[in-house]
Amino acid sequence: MTDLNKSTRRQFLKVGGAALVALPIIGMSGTATAATNAAVRAALQYQTTPKDGKQCSTCANFQPATKGCTLYPGDTEIAPEGYCSAWVIKK
Numbered sequence: 001m002t003d004l005n006k007s008t009r010r011q012f013l014k015v016g017g018a019a020l021v022a023l024p025i026i027g028m029s030g031t032a033t034a035a036t037n038a039a040v041r042a043a044l045q046y047q048t049t050p051k052d053g054k055q056c057s058t059c060a061n062f063q064p065a066t067k068g069c070t071l072y073p074g075d076t077e078i079a080p081e082g083y084c085s086a087w088v089i090k091k
């Protein structure tokens with residue numbers, strides 16, 4: 001076997017080994033629980049109950065398809081009946 005074949009084989013085994021290690025990690029990340037953005041929630045005084053008839057489902061920033069809000073980056077657990085101080089009526 002030539003040196004070129006040995007290095008290619010070694011490279012293949014290294015990449016293959018790394019892929020085998022990474023597969024379970026990648027698989028688990030797809031089943032992770034929903035994310036919350038605690039810092040933004042605290043700053044905007046988010047609560048999971050409506051306030052004075054105002055709730056996320058009637059806010060212009062709420063995105064019902066993703067259960068998210070444009071003001072909460074990375075947060076996928078915004079309750080439709082929740083409320084925060086940045087509530088704006090949906091037009």
